[in-house]
Amino acid sequence: MHLFAMLRLILLGTTLLFSLITLGLAANLVDKLGDQWSFPGFAVAVSVLTILAVVPMIVIDLLRRGALMSWVVVELPIMGILWVLWLSSAALSTSVGLFLGDCSSFSFDSALESLCRQYSALQAFSWLNWLLVKTYVIVTLALAILALMKGHKRVWFSPVSDLSFSPTHTHSGEPKIPPPATAPGGYNPDPRMAHNHSASPSSGYPPNQPPTLYSPPSGQYPPQQQPYQSPYPNQGPAQYGSPVQTYQSPPPHAAQV
Template sequence: MTFLNTLRLLTFGTSLGFSVIILGLCANILSLTLNLNNRYFVFSAFGLAIGILTVLFLLPMLVIDLTRKGPMTSWIVVELPVLSVLWVLWLAVAADAVSDVVASDLFSGSCDYLNSKVNTVCNSYKAIEAFGFLTWLILMAYTIVLLVFACISQSRGNKAVWTSSVRDTDFLAYPNGKAAPSMNQYTGGSGAAMPMPPQGHAYPPNGQQMPVYQNTPTPPQGMPYGGQVTYPQA
C-alpha cells in the first residue's frame, strides 16, 4: 500500500465520518427550529444537503475501489473534479453558517441560554461550523496533493496516470521499466557530458584542457593501450 493510497483512505474515511456528524446535527437543528417558530437556518438545510451528497459520492467510490480493481469511479480524472466540488461546497457550508449566525446576531457568546432547545441549537451550530471547516481543509489538501503527484507521474512519461486509480499507481516510477537519469557519467565543469577516454588514459585535473583524440588507429594486436607506442599524425 502506497503512501498516497493510505492518505486517500484516511481522507475518505474522515470526510465521511464528519459528513455523517454534520448531517445529524443539521437535521436536529432543522427539527428544533421548525418546532420553535416554524422557521429554520439556511445553513442547516444546506449542510444537510451537502452531507447527504458527500455520503452518496464518497462511500460508493471507496467501497467500489476496495472491491474492484481499477474502476472508472476511482480514476484520478474522476476523483479530482468530484473532490474539488465537494471541498468548495463544504467551505460554502461553513461560511454560510458563520454568516447566518452573524446576520441574526445569535450565539455570539457561550451557549448558556435558559431554554434547553436554544442551547442545543447553539452547540450544534458551533459543531457544524468546526466540522465544516475541517472537512473543507481535509478534502482540499488531499486534492492538491493528488494533483501534484499526478502531474509528476505524467512528467515521467506515465500518460495513463489520469485513467488509473490511486491504489494501482506508482506515481514516482518510470513506465516500461525505464530507469531514471543517472548521474554516474563524466561531466565537465559546466555539467555537459563528455565522451569516455581511450583505455589507459584519464582526464586531466580540473582547470586543464582535455586532450583531443582524433583519428587514433587501433594498436597492434597483443599490445594494450598505455604502452610506448607512437602513432602517425593525422
C-alpha cells in the same frame, strides 16, 4: 499498500465520518428551526452528496481495482466540487451568527444551550470537512502532475490509489529498471542481458574487447624440445633376409671438385 493509498483511505474515511456527524447535526437543526434559516438544509444536502460520492470511491476501489469510479479524471473533479460545496456550507453557517458568545451563557435554558452547541459543532465539522477535501484535492492533483512529468502518459485514466510520492516511470511510460550492482573492476553489466552473460564463456568482459588468454610466467615450465631427427636418410623398413646397407661418407677430394 503504499503511503498515498493509506493516506487516501484515511482522508476519505474521516471525511465520511464527519459528513455523517454533520448530517445528524444539520437534520436536528432543521427540525428545531424549521424554515427560518437556510444553512441547516444546505448542510444536509452537502452531507448527503458527500456520502453518496465517498462511499463508492472507497468500496469500488477495494473490490474492483481500476474501475471507472476510481480514475483520477473522475475522482478529482468530484472531490473538487465537494471542496466548493463544503466551503459554501461552512461560510454560510458562520455568516449567520445565530448564537454569539459562549454557549455557557445560555445555561438558564437547557434547550437553548443545546441548540447553541449543535450550531457551533455544525460550523466546526463543516470547516474540518472543507479542510480534508481541500487537502485531498491538492495532494492528488500534485501527484498526478508529478507522475505525468515522469512519463506516465495515462495517469488521468489510472486509479487514484496507484499514485505515489515517488513515481517510478520513465519518459517512455515503462517502469524504471533498478540500477545493477557494481561488478568488480567498475564494470556494470546490463541486467537485461544477464542470461546471455551467464551462458557466454566471455561473461564479465566489457563490450568490444575479446577475452585475454592466460599465459604462465616465464621460467615456470621447461621449454618444449624439438623432436629427434635421424642423420640417416629414410630407407624404408628393413626386410628380413636383405643385406644390411651401410652409409659411407664421400672422400675428401670428392667434396672439393
